[in-house]
Amino acid sequence: MKQITLLGATGSIGIQTLDVIRLHPDHFSVYALAFGKNIEKAFPLIKEFEPEVVVVQDHTVKQQVEGEFPTIRVLQGTGGMIAASTAEKVDVLVNAVMGSVGLPATMAAIEARKLIAIANKETLVTAGHLVMEAARKYQVDLLPVDSEHSAIFQSLNGEKNESVERLILTASGGSFRDKTREDLVGVTVDDALNHPNWSMGAKITIDSASMMNKGLEVIEAHWLFDIPYEQIDVILHRESVIHSMVEYKDKSVIAQLGTPDMKVPIQYALTYPDRLDLSMTKRLNLEEIATLHFQPMDYERFRCLKLAYQAGKEGGSMTTVLNAANEQAVELFLKGEISFLDIETLIEQALERHQTIRKPDLDTILTIDQETRQQVRSYLK
Numbered sequence: 001m002k003q004i005t006l007l008g009a010t011g012s013i014g015i016q017t018l019d020v021i022r023l024h025p026d027h028f029s030v031y032a033l034a035f036g037k038n039i040e041k042a043f044p045l046i047k048e049f050e051p052e053v054v055v056v057q058d059h060t061v062k063q064q065v066e067g068e069f070p071t072i073r074v075l076q077g078t079g080g081m082i083a084a085s086t087a088e089k090v091d092v093l094v095n096a097v098m099g100s101v102g103l104p105a106t107m108a109a110i111e112a113r114k115l116i117a118i119a120n121k122e123t124l125v126t127a128g129h130l131v132m133e134a135a136r137k138y139q140v141d142l143l144p145v146d147s148e149h150s151a152i153f154q155s156l157n158g159e160k161n162e163s164v165e166r167l168i169l170t171a172s173g174g175s176f177r178d179k180t181r182e183d184l185v186g187v188t189v190d191d192a193l194n195h196p197n198w199s200m201g202a203k204i205t206i207d208s209a210s211m212m213n214k215g216l217e218v219i220e221a222h223w224l225f226d227i228p229y230e231q232i233d234v235i236l237h238r239e240s241v242i243h244s245m246v247e248y249k250d251k252s253v254i255a256q257l258g259t260p261d262m263k264v265p266i267q268y269a270l271t272y273p274d275r276l277d278l279s280m281t282k283r284l285n286l287e288e289i290a291t292l293h294f295q296p297m298d299y300e301r302f303r304c305l306k307l308a309y310q311a312g313k314e315g316g317s318m319t320t321v322l323n324a325a326n327e328q329a330v331e332l333f334l335k336g337e338i339s340f341l342d343i344e345t346l347i348e349q350a351l352e353r354h355q356t357i358r359k360p361d362l363d364t365i366l367t368i369d370q371e372t373r374q375q376v377r378s379y380l381k
Contacts, residue, residue, distance in 0.1 A: 001026070001027065001028070001029055002027065002028050002029070002091040002092050002270065003029055003030075003031040003089050003090055003091045003092070004017075004021065004028055004029070004030055004031060004090070004091065004092045004093075004094055004270070005030075005031050005032040005034070005053075005084045005085050005087070005090045005092070005093050005094070006018070006030060006032070006033055006034065006094045006096065007034040007055075007081055007084075007085070007093070007094065007095050007096060007097045007102060007105060007120075008034065008035070008095070008096035008097035008098065008102075008119075008120070009033040009034060009035045009042065009045060009096075010035040010036070010038040010041040010042050010045070011096055011097070011098060011201050012201040012204070012262070013096035013119045013145065013201075013262060013266065014035070014094075014096045015041075016262050016263050016266055017094050017096060017266050017270075018030075018045060018049065019263055019280065020263055020266050020267045020270060020278075021049070021270075022048075023278070023279070023280060024276055027270075027271070027276065028270065029049075030049040030050075030051045031051060031052055031053065031084070031087065031089050031090050032051050032052065032053035032054065032055060032084035032085075032087070032090070033045060033046060033049065033051045033053075033054050033055070034054070034055035034056075034080070034081050034084060034097070035054075035055075035056065035057075036056070036057040036061075037056070037057050037058070037061050039061065039064055039065070042054075042065075043065075043068060046065070046068075046069055046072065047069075051072065052072070052073060052089075053072070053073045053074075053075060053083075053084045053087070054069070054072055054073070054074050054075070055074075055075045055076065055077075055080035055081050055083075055084050056074065056075075056076050056080070057076065057077070058076060058077070059076060061076075062074050062075075062076045078101070078104050078105070081097075081102075081104070081105040082104055082105050082108040084105075085105045085106075085108060085109040085112070085114065086108050086109055086111075086112035086114065090109075090112075090114055091114070091115060092114065092115045092116075092117055092270065093105070093106070093109040093114045093115070093116050093117065094117045094119065094145070094266075094269075094270075095109075095116065095117070095118055095119060095120040095123065096119040096120060096145070097120055098120070098122070098201065098203050098204070099120075099122050099203075099323075099327050100122045100123065100126045100127075100320075100323060100324065100327070100366075100369050102120035102122065102123050103120075103122075103123045103126055103127055103131075103362075103365075103366075104362075104366075106118070106120065106123045106131060107127075107130065107131065107134060107362065109140075110131070110134045110135055110138050110140045111134065111138060113138050113139070113140055114140070115140065115141055115143065116135075116140060116141070116142045116143065117143050117145050117266070117269035117270060118142050118143065118144060118145060119145035119146065119266075121146060121216050121217060121219075121220045122216065122323050122327070124219065124220045124223045124224065125216050125219045125220060125319050125320075125322065125323045126319065126320045126323050126324075126365060126369065127320070127360075127362065127365050128219065128220075128222070128223035128319070129223075129359065130361070130362060130365070131223070132223050132224075132226075142224065143268075143269040143272055144220075144224060144265070144269065145262075145265050145266055145269050146217060146220070146265065147243045147244075147260075147262060147264070147265045148169050148170065148217050148221070148243055148244040149217065149220060149221060149224055149244070149265075150243070150256070150264075150265030150268055150269065151242075151243035151244035151245070151255070151256035151265075152167055152169075152221065152224075152225060152244050152245075152246055152256075153224075153225075154256045154268070155244070155245060155246040155254040155255060155256055156225065156246055159246075159248070159254075161225070161226060161227075163248050163249055163250075164225075164227065164231070164246060164247075164248060164249070165231065165247045165248055165249050165251070166227075166231040166232065166233055166246075166247045167221055167225065167227055167231065167232045167233070167244070167245075167246055167247075168233050168234075168235060168244060168245040168246070168247060168253075169214060169217055169218065169221065169232065169233070169234045169235075169244050170234075170235060170236075170237040170240070170242050170243060170244055170245070171211065171214045171234055171235070171236055171237065171297070172195075172208065172236075172237065172238060172239075172240045173211075173236050173238060174195060174205075174208035174209040174210070174211065174213075175191065175192055175193070175194045175195050175205070175208070175209045176191075176192070176209050177236065177238065180301070181301060181341075184340055184341055185339075185341065186339070187339075187340045189206075189333065189334055189336065192205065192206050192209045192333075192340060193205050193206070195208060195209075202334060203327070203330055203331075203334075206330045206333060206334065206343075207326070207330065209340070210302070210304040210330075210340070210343055210344065211302035211304050211305040212304035212305070212307075212308060212326050212343075212347075214234055214302075214305055214308075215304055215305045215306075215307065215308020215309065215312075215322075216308060216323065216326075218232050218234065218305075218308055218309060218312060219308060219311075219312045219319055219322075222312060229309060229312050229313050233297075234297045234305065235294050235295065235296065235297060236294065236295040236296070236297055237292065237293065237294050237295075238293050238295075239289060239292055239293065240260040241257055241258070241259070241260075241284065241289060241292055242255045242256070242257050242292065243255075243256050243257065243258060243265075244256065257284060258281075258284050259281060259282045259283070259284050261281045261282065263278060263280065263281055264278060264281055303344045303348075304326070304343070304344050304347065307322065307344065307347055307348060307351065308322060310351070311351060314356055315356070315358070316356040316357050316358040316359065316360065317354065317356055317357040317358075317360045317364070317365065317368050318351065318354060318356050320360070320365050320368045320369055320372070321350050321351055321354045321368060321372050322347065322350075322351060323369075324350075324368070324369040324370075324372035324373050324376075325346060325347040325349075325350035325351070325372050325373075325375075325376050326343070326347050327373070328346075328372070328373040328376040328377060329342065329343040329346040329347060329376055330343060332346075332376075332377075332380070337380065338380070346376050346379055349376075349379060350372055350375060350376055353375070354368075354372075
C-alpha cells in the first residue's frame with residue numbers, strides 16, 4: 001500500500017489522481033491533501049479519503065477546515081506543503097499544483113528521498129538544474145505525469161540515452177490551432193478555454209492555446225531526460241493520439257499511443273514499473289480514428305514556443321523569468337486585463353530586460369520569480 005501526498009488536490013490533475021486512487025483502494029491511500037481555497041471541491045474529498053493531514057493556502061481557510069474536520073491536522077502555506085511531502089509515512093509525492101509554488105516542497109521531498117510523481121512542470125522550468133542535481137544526489141526518481149513526458153519515459157524504457165537521436169513532442173495546437181495571428185486579435189477568455197481534445201485547468205488550457213505549455217514541456221524534457229535542446233523537436237498532431245516519440249540513431253521511432261486521458265500517465269507514475277487495469281479509460285480504437293495528421297511547427301505563428309526555446313538555450317535564470325512572466329501574464333488575461341496576444345509581448349519584454357544568472361540558488365530563483373511577476377504587473381501602468 002503506497003501512502004500518497006497530493007499537492008493540488010482540487011485541480012484537474014489532482015481530481016484525476018484521486019479517480020485513480022479510488023479505483024485501486026488496495027494499492028493506494030491518501031496521507032495528505034493540499035489545496036488552495038476551493039473548499040466546495042475539497043470538503044467532499046476530505047470526507048471521502050480521510051487524510052491524516054490537510055494543507056491549505058491561508059489562515060481563513062485553515063479555520064474553515066478545522067471547524068468542519070476537528071480531528072484532522074491542518075497546515076498552511078509552503079511550510080505546510082513541505083511538512084506533508086516529507087512525513088515519514090509518505091511513499092509518493094504527487095505534485096500537481098500550478099506554478100512555481102510547488103518548487104520548495106519538491107526539493108524537500110527529494111532530500112527526504114520520496115518518490116516524486118511530477119505534474120508540476122514549472123518546478124523543472126524554474127529550477128531544473130537544482131532539482132535534477134538533488135535527484136541525482138539523493139538517488140530519487142522523478143516520474144513524469146505529463147502525457148508527453150510519460151510517453152517519452154515509456155518509449156525510452158530499456159534503451160540507452162546515447163542511442164537517442166531526438167525526442168519528438170506532439171502538440172494538439174490548442175483551441176487556436178487553426179487561427180492565423182490576425183485571427184487572434186480580440187479573442188476572448190472563453191474562446192481560449194475551449195480546448196478541442198483535453199479537459200484541463202484554466203491556466204494550462206491558456207498555455208496550450210499560446211503554445212507556451214509546449215515550450216515549458218520542451219524545457220522539462222531537457223532536464224528530465226538530459227537531452228540537448230537541439231535534439232528536442234515539436235510537431236503539430238491534432239488528434240492527440242500519439243503522445244510523443246523517441247527517434248533513435250538507427251532511425252527507429254518508438255511512440256506511445258492512447259486516448260487523450262490524463263489518468264493513464266497519472267496511474268503509470270503511481271504504479272511504475274508495474275501496470276494496473278484502468279477500466280474507466282476508453283480503449284484506443286485506431287480503426288475508428290482511421291487517420292492521424294501531422295504538421296510542422298510554425299514558430300512565428302506560435303511565438304511563445306519560440307521564446308521558450310530561446311530561454312531554455314540561454315539557461316540559468318532566464319527560464320525562471322520565462323515561467324514567472326507567463327504565469328503573471330496568463331493571470332492578467334484570465335482577469336480580462338490584457339488581450340491574448342499581450343501574453344507573449346509581456347513575456348518577451350521580461351526576457352529582454354533580464355540579465356542571466358548562470359547558476360542561481362533557490363533563494364535567488366524565488367526572488368527573481370517574485371520580481372518578474374511585479375515587473376509584468378507594472379508594465380500595465
